Amino acid sequence: MPRPILSALKRYGPIVLAAVLFAMGIYALVHLLRPVNPADIMAQIKAMPLSTLALALGATAIGYAALVCYDWYGMRFIRRRLPGGVIALGGFLAFAFGNTIGVSAISGGAVRYRLYSAMGLTGIEVAAVSAYVAVALGTGLTLVGLAALAIHPHAIAAYLPYAPETVRMVAGGLLLLSLGAILAASIRQSNLRLFRVTLHMPPPRDLAGQVFVTLIDIAMASFALWILLPAGKPDFATFLAVYSAAIMIGVLSHVPGGVGVFETVVLGVMPASVAVSDAAAALLLFRLIYYLVPFVLGFVLVALTEARAINRIARRLLPRAPEPMQPALSALHGLAPALVAAVACGFGLYLGLVSLVPALRSSALAEGDLAGMILSEGGALTSGLTGLALIALSFGLVRRLRAAFLTSVGLLLWGSGLALVDGFDVENALFLGLGALLLLPFRSAFDQPASRGKTSDVPLD
Numbered sequence: 539m540p541r542p543i544l545s546a547l548k549r550y551g552p553i554v555l556a557a558v559l560f561a562m563g564i565y566a567l568v569h570l571l572r573p574v575n576p577a578d579i580m581a582q583i584k585a586m587p588l589s590t591l592a593l594a595l596g597a598t599a600i601g602y603a604a605l606v607c608y609d610w611y612g613m614r615f616i617r618r619r620l621p622g623g624v625i626a627l628g629g630f631l632a633f634a635f636g637n638t639i640g641v642s643a644i645s646g647g648a649v650r651y652r653l654y655s656a657m658g659l660t661g662i663e664v665a666a667v668s669a670y671v672a673v674a675l676g677t678g679l680t681l682v683g684l685a686a687l688a689i690h691p692h693a694i695a696a697y698l699p700y701a702p703e704t705v706r707m708v709a710g711g712l713l714l715l716s717l718g719a720i721l722a723a724s725i726r727q728s729n730l731r732l733f734r735v736t737l738h739m740p741p742p743r744d745l746a747g748q749v750f751v752t753l754i755d756i757a758m759a760s761f762a763l764w765i766l767l768p769a770g771k772p773d774f775a776t777f778l779a780v781y782s783a784a785i786m787i788g789v790l791s792h793v794p795g796g797v798g799v800f801e802t803v804v805l806g807v808m809p810a811s812v813a814v815s816d817a818a819a820a821l822l823l824f825r826l827i828y829y830l831v832p833f834v835l836g837f838v839l840v841a842l843t844e845a846r847a848i849n850r851i852a853r854r855l856l857p858r859a860p861e862p863m864q865p866a867l868s869a870l871h872g873l874a875p876a877l878v879a880a881v882a883c884g885f886g887l888y889l890g891l892v893s894l895v896p897a898l899r900s901s902a903l904a905e906g907d908l909a910g911m912i913l914s915e916g917g918a919l920t921s922g923l924t925g926l927a928l929i930a931l932s933f934g935l936v937r938r939l940r941a942a943f944l945t946s947v948g949l950l951l952w953g954s955g956l957a958l959v960d961g962f963d964v965e966n967a968l969f970l971g972l973g974a975l976l977l978l979p980f981r982s983a984f985d986q987p988a989s990r991g992k993t994s995d996v997p998l999d
Contacts, residue, residue, distance in 0.1 A: 582819035586766070594762040594827050601758035602832055605633045607751045608674055609650070612667035615740055620657050621862040628653040628866070631839075632671075634832035639880050646671070649873065656869035677720075678752030683786025684713040690779035720745070756782055762828055763804075766820035770811035780807050838976065840870050840877060845979035847871070874983035879935035882928050882946045885973055889925030889953055924953050935984070943977070943984035950974035 609629035636646030647668040687709035691702040724739040760781035784803035934942030954970040
């Protein structure tokens with residue numbers, strides 16, 4: 539095969555494969571949810587007890603605390619010491635932003651580079667920590683998933699075209715083979731070569747600690763979803779196997795967050811006694827709690843840091859962080875353009891989704907209220923166009939264009955007012971207004987005029 543074609547396949551092949559797997563996962567998910575009424579999902583979400591939500595949030599907090607430990611082990615691996623607060627901040631923001639967005643401009647590697655390089659680490663050292671975290675996390679999730687399948691092969695028997703005993707033998711064999719190779723390389727402190735990649739194993743004590751961290755992470759994440767599922771769900775031990783297998787398949791698919799793939803596996807193995815709409819509501823809530831809540835917390839943290847840097851009142855109200863943390867907090871400013879672009883794009887997608895809701899309802903037409911239907915459809919169209927504009931503006935935000943930032947804030951305020959006019963939707967109005975308010979502290983990061991935006995070269999890490 540000609541060298542240019544091989545180069546293109548190496549560069550774009552994984553992206554195309556991930557896109558195909560993502561599309562297949564979404565197609566399977568849509569097929570499963572086709573008989574489900576969206577109103578039933580929303581009703582199930584609104585009926586969720588506060589105690590259940592609190593337990594899911596608590597499990598999420600413990601799970602993210604466990605994820606931060608991967609960065610700590612990564613620092614041990616390269617034999618560098620950083621303040622514990624910096625490692626906790628870098629690990630949390632890397633997972634909070636990387637898990638939710640999953641793009642190179644604001645991935646975990648970019649966050650770690652910004653923070654850790656400000657603390658004196660070289661680019662090679664930061665790359666080593668990021669690679670260590672990725673390999674340790676992916677390997678740990680895969681091994682736990684294989685162990686879960688070996689112990690509970692019946693958990694996904696209905697989803698695989700193989701007998702449970704076959705699943706147990708294959709999973710157990712792969713688990714023993716992998717563990718044997720990893721343990722041997724760890725004890726001998728030798729290198730393990732996989733294809734064209736050479737891995738240096740951590741010592742057995744660190745390896746055992748990573749396994750423990752992975753178990754806590756998976757146990758807490760699976761509990762956060764399990765507690766949200768309705769009555770009739772499998773017991774927690776069985777569901778842990780289901781969750782582990784779904785996560786393993788999602789990791790192997792290389793789809794960011796396993797979106798579509800993860801949901802398809804979980805829905806496909808739920809007992810018949812669990813309504814699809816109830817399980818879909820639990821999965822949606824899980825995505826919001828385990829992915830969106832940490833992202834929002836990280837975004838607010840960066841916004842408060844930006845506000846304190848540019849506003850005297852904020853400096854008086856917000857306490858100053860300890861001195862060892864100052865370089866890392868100052869480095870967060872470099873994340874602002876890509877982070878604001880991701881948030882604007884998210885709001886655009888949200889407005890596009892909201893615009894579909896009135897279009898799916900025919901109450902005004904059923905009641906013969908033609909004027910009401912026209913107003914409703916007009917509001918939906920305007921909301922959809924506003925969402926498309928925000929998505930388009932996100933490209934300008936990445937390039938730090940001042941006009942793109944001001945227009946995005948204006949569109950969010952416009953959408954907030956539109957929500958009040960179109961049906962007096964106070965919840966959406968407050969949500970969009972709060973989004974515009976949270977963007978304001980980032981205005982100093984957008985200093986490029988539109989006339990120079992086309993030629994400016996802005997690094998995205």
